Amino acid sequence: MTELRRTPLFSLYKKYGAQVVDFAGYEMPVQFSGIVAEHKLVREKAGLFDVSHMGEIEVTGPGAGAFIQKIITNDLIKILPGQAQYSPIANDKGGTVDDVLVYCLNEDEYWVVVNAANREKDWEWMVSHQPENAGVTLRDRSDEIAQLALQGPLAETILQKLTTVDLSQIRYYSFQTNVNVAGVTSLVSRTGYTGEDGFEIYMDASQAMSVFEALMEKGALFGLEPIGLGARDTLRLEARLPLYGHELLDDISPLEAGLGIFVKTAKFDFIGKDALLSQKENGLRRKIVGFEMKDRGIARGGFQVFGPDGPIGFVTSGTFSPTFNKSIGLAMVELSYTEVGTEFDIEIRGKKARAVVVKTPFYKRAKA
Numbered sequence: 001m002t003e004l005r006r007t008p009l010f011s012l013y014k015k016y017g018a019q020v021v022d023f024a025g026y027e028m029p030v031q032f033s034g035i036v037a038e039h040k041l042v043r044e045k046a047g048l049f050d051v052s053h054m055g056e057i058e059v060t061g062p063g064a065g066a067f068i069q070k071i072i073t074n075d076l077i078k079i080l081p082g083q084a085q086y087s088p089i090a091n092d093k094g095g096t097v098d099d100v101l102v103y104c105l106n107e108d109e110y111w112v113v114v115n116a117a118n119r120e121k122d123w124e125w126m127v128s129h130q131p132e133n134a135g136v137t138l139r140d141r142s143d144e145i146a147q148l149a150l151q152g153p154l155a156e157t158i159l160q161k162l163t164t165v166d167l168s169q170i171r172y173y174s175f176q177t178n179v180n181v182a183g184v185t186s187l188v189s190r191t192g193y194t195g196e197d198g199f200e201i202y203m204d205a206s207q208a209m210s211v212f213e214a215l216m217e218k219g220a221l222f223g224l225e226p227i228g229l230g231a232r233d234t235l236r237l238e239a240r241l242p243l244y245g246h247e248l249l250d251d252i253s254p255l256e257a258g259l260g261i262f263v264k265t266a267k268f269d270f271i272g273k274d275a276l277l278s279q280k281e282n283g284l285r286r287k288i289v290g291f292e293m294k295d296r297g298i299a300r301g302g303f304q305v306f307g308p309d310g311p312i313g314f315v316t317s318g319t320f321s322p323t324f325n326k327s328i329g330l331a332m333v334e335l336s337y338t339e340v341g342t343e344f345d346i347e348i349r350g351k352k353a354r355a356v357v358v359k360t361p362f363y364k365r366a367k368a
Helices: 035-044 064-071 116-128 155-160 205-222 229-238 273-282
Strands: 019-023 026-031 047-050 055-060 083-090 096-106 109-114 137-140 145-151 175-181 184-189 198-204 225-227 286-293 304-307 310-321 326-334 343-348 351-358
Touching: 026 035, 026 229, 035 047, 035 225, 035 229, 047 205, 055 064, 055 116, 064 109, 083 273, 096 116, 109 116, 116 137, 145 155, 145 205, 155 198, 155 205, 184 205, 198 205, 229 310, 229 326, 286 343, 304 326, 326 343, 326 351
Parallel strands: 047 225
Antiparallel strands: 019 026, 047 145, 055 109, 055 137, 083 096, 096 109, 145 198, 175 184, 184 198, 286 326, 286 351, 304 310, 304 343, 310 326, 343 351
């Protein structure tokens, strides 16, 4: 049996009452006070997540930008130093290797932040496609770097208590390096995985505990609490953000997952371009849609979806929405069942329950 990894904050979990589970090979907190309570706290105030299980791969050298442009589906040319970009990574058949965040530190230095479950796979994928003698150096810095996510309407107010940098000047999907956060040099990025405003804070792994405790201390006045992976999942699902292993897989393309806006087939050659261009030109045969349950029951990932004549797809993610007090989910279904208002059945515990296709995202925060 493989020993589970632990983040630099593991020793704090017990202090805050965490229930720990195996997630992507790590011992991670699924909840602290309870998933519903934590979910609502992030929507209404702010919550603090340990996401140090995420991987960080450093790409440097004069050929770094061209290399990343080759392996992602988005267009790296569209970002400048100090900006981040979301992108799928496609395989030769158009399926998804992973979805990542790319941070442009300068024209010769990037971070590619990968999902924890895909850390080794992504590293091997990148190394296998690394061009020879092209001035590209790869380095897996995942064990050196910790990441905290401070998310919610009060995130900026709380974090501002611990830094002199004017956080209001960090725009969405932008970041600053060398930010002093509670005495620790950090990279502060206005990004997140909850549908709320907030920041992802990167620092040396040895300093993560002190930053976490400082945030908890300053945030206490504003109701800040630690949040587990359970609420992270319900929050991201309401915001219709994909989770690798559910909405994205080696045999699910970014187009089928509804991420066409991040697939720039007009740019020069990239891995998977031909397959994705073919999908665009010939049309998709299936696509992921959002649904609400009309009948009672919660449709979980993997449950079969049925039309009048038999199976038409499967649920990729499903949960009870604390924000809307109803059961929601995402499902991969045949294209003829993707229009809003279309109904289908989902098999839940051996019985078929009615669901209806709805517009997504389910939740979208009001702009300030």
